Amino acid sequence: MASSSKTFFSEAGAMTRFAGVFFQQAFKPRYEFRAFIKQCYIIGYQSLPLVGITGFIMGLVLTMQLRPSMVDYGVEAQIPAVIGLAIIREIGPVITGLIFAGKIGSSIGAELGSMRVTEQIDAMEVSGTNPYKYLIVTRVAATTLMLPVLVILSDAISLYGAYLGVNIRAVTSPSLFITQVFDVLDYSDVLPAIFKTFFFGFAVGMIGSFKGYNSKKGTEGVGRSANSAVVLASLAIFVIDLIVVQITEIMGIN
Amino acid sequence: METSATYIPGESPVISINGLSKAFGTHVVLDDFSLQLERGQTKVVLGRSGSGKSVLIKCIIGLLPPDAGEIIVLGNDIIHLGHDELDEVRVKIGFLFQSNALYDSMTIRENLEFPMRRHTVGISDKEAESRIIEVLTDVGLEHTIDMMPSELSGGMQKRIALARTLILRPEIILYDEPTTGLDPVTGREITSLIKSIQRQYNTSAIIISHDMKCVKAAADSVAILINGKCYTENTYQALKQSDDPQVKQFFE
Incomplete structure (x- = not known):
């Protein structure tokens, strides 16, 4: 018990330091724009x-x-309003975040883990390139900026799915559906929901990167990195969601 | 155009290691290890598997921090350099990994371009392309330029890894077991390539190996690593004739 809590705290400390380096490196030249754009394409598009x-x-x-x-x-008659609120405030960000953690968290964990065990990260370092800046900063920046975009698109597509769902048993025009959804929505519903997705994206990128970058023990370690990246990132999404909801509640913008 | 190597005994060393120690937990790998590499010299560090040879060159390039001792490379104290200064020194040192460590998501062209673009300010696309072709020609693989590393054999990957270290025209190259895992014929080809590269690019080198054919062909001097220390150092021929059982075991 004591040993597992020691491991937990030492890992939490290591991850905090790892995240701290991101803020140190992200704003210092040289900027890896090409690698960042490539990651946005892979992670977002x-x-x-x-x-x-x-x-x-x-x-x-x-x-x-x-x-x-x-x-x-x-x-x-209230179905569009209820569905709209549920999707935009909670279900859209959280479900998209979880899907994102599954797809991107694991792929970052596995890719960096494999680069670590095949010494590609060491090769980058000995050639005088900062691997943290090239590999981590670009990926974490891309996950942080791409997840909110994906959530907005997912919300829109979800609402279209909801519109079709309403029309299975009833007839509602698109304009009436949209009016009913947007009538109940306020900025205080939309903005905190989008705001928290930046943190979701940061957490997914950072956890995947941390697990992959510090991967050990060969191919078994790569699998473990990918797996623990998904599990931890998914958990982090729920924890961040809980914290953001508490904060917005306290601030009275809920 | 080939030039002869400029190994002049007695010149100031390009690498000077003094009293280097490194342990992992209670397992001591290097214990008060000292070694000098002179300009133009090719030194082979010979030792059994797990004796700490790879740890030694990883300490030289700053991948592993030693516990004690001093490593001076081209006049720079590697252990006390800041990250940016260390990167500047690393550009002058090529490192050939045992696993080749080619970037598997990049083509051969991109693998070679990657270090060059970062360290050659203002290089035009045409110059970059011609330098890539030049090093690929030197290792005999210019036709692989648009291939992926996974499409190449182990020996070809080793040649490309060597080309990647040459692209920055390093003053020193550290080879980590360059012939391990290759068949004898390919091993001989790589050894002969290393020799010709050493002459052509006029580099100094430390080769980590326990392949005696490679040691015999490439070494100006051989250092034997036993129990974390530099047990002895001499030419291949002198060591081969040694009566010391610790030395003899490598030549039997």
Whole structure:
């Protein structure tokens, strides 16, 4: 017990130091723009199909599952408003964040882990290139900036799925659906929800990078890095979500 | 164009290691190890597997911090250099990894371009391309320029890794077991390539090896690492004739 808590705190300390180096390195030249753009393409653009499909299914299924209860309570007309609020405030950011952690967290963990055990990171270092700046800063910056974009797109696609879900049993025009959704939405619903996704993205990139960069023990270590990156990043998303909700509640913007 | 190596015994050393010690936990790997490498010299460090040879060259390049001792490379105290200053010295040192360590997500061209673009200010695309072609020609693999490392054999990967170290025209090259894992014929080819590169680029080198054919062919001087110390150092021929059982075991 004492040993496992010691391991936990020493790992937490190491990860905090690792994250601290990001802020030291990110704003200091030389800037790796080309590598950053490439990572944005891989992390953002190539995640679009997965995020889009899951977003669409999420909106559609949520509407279909919610419908019977709403009908029972006689508030069928409120379905677009309820679904819109649920998707934009919570389900969109969290589910997209989890999908993102699964896809990107594991791929960063495995890629950097494999580069570590095949000495590619050492090769970068001995050639006088700062591997932290080239590999970590670019990936973490890309995850931090790309996840909010993906969440906004996922929210939009989810709402389209919800619109189709509403139209399975009833007939609603697109303009009425959109009006009903946006009537109940306020900036205090949208902005904190988007704001927290920057932290989700940072956590996914940082945890994946930390696990991969410090990978040990050959191919077994690479698998372990990828796995623990996903588990920890998913957990981090829930913890950050909890903290952000508490903060927005205290600030009265909930 | 080949020039002859400029190894002049007695010149000031390009690498000077004094009293180097390194332990992992209670396991002592290097214990008061000392070694000098003179300009133009090719020195082989010979030792059994796990004797700390790779640890030694990783300490020289600053990948591993030693516990005690002094490492002076081209007049710079490696242990006490800041990160940026260390990077400047590293550019003058080539390091050939045992595993080759080619960037597997990049083509051969990108592998070679990667260090060059970072350390050659203002180089035009044309100059960069011609330098890449030049080093690839030197290792006999110019046709692989647009291939991925995974498409090449082990020997070809070793040649490309050597080309990548040459692209920055280093003054010193550290070779970590360059022939390990290769068949005897390819091993001989790599050894002969190393020799011709040493002459052509006029570099000093430390080769970590226990391949006696490579040692015999490439070494100006051989240092034997036993129990973390430089047990003895001499030419290959002199060591081969030694009666010391600790030395003899490597030549049997």
